[in-house]
Amino acid sequence: MDVHTNKRSSKKIIDLFSSLLYHLPFLCIGLGIKYFYSVANNEQLNFILYPTHLLVEMWTGSQGIFEAEKGYVFSLLGICIDKSCAGLNFWVIAFLSGGFAWAMRNPRLKGLPFYLLFLLCITFLITIFTNSSRIFIAVISLKTFPNLARLTWFHEALGTFVFINALLLFYLGISYFINKVQFYRLNLKS
Incomplete structure (x- = not known):
């Protein structure tokens, strides 16, 4: 009985x-992104600000001009896409959610590097789309409800609504x- 307990x-x-x-690689990458965000400026965050600004330009038909101190300024829309609008917190949360979802269903180290790379890329793309959507909805709200949309709490509530729904759909x-993937693996073994 003692042998079984030890085993x-x-x-x-x-x-x-x-x-x-x-879990360590997921946590290290998530913390690394958060640290980078804390010390980065608009120019260093251009890898995520630029594609976000491009989608907003496409969807609104308005041009954004990059200014190092301010980010992408859309003077006709009266908005600015800067560090605070980068969406890196969403990216980290989506990345960690995907990592923990994988760990709960497939806690094997085999295939982990591929999944890390896949997850970083897919969550990056989802972050750009979600963040651009949030900004676009905010622009529409600003035009539709100018008095309400200028309130800080409304802007934050709108962002929270968009991000939570996007996280739910992503998960x-x-x-x-x-x-x-698991079903496919099981059928290959049969």
């Missing part, structure tokens, strides 16, 4: 260690993808 406790320790090893989508 079970050894397995629990190994499982815990494996789980920590699995459902990534869970579906993970289930399909």
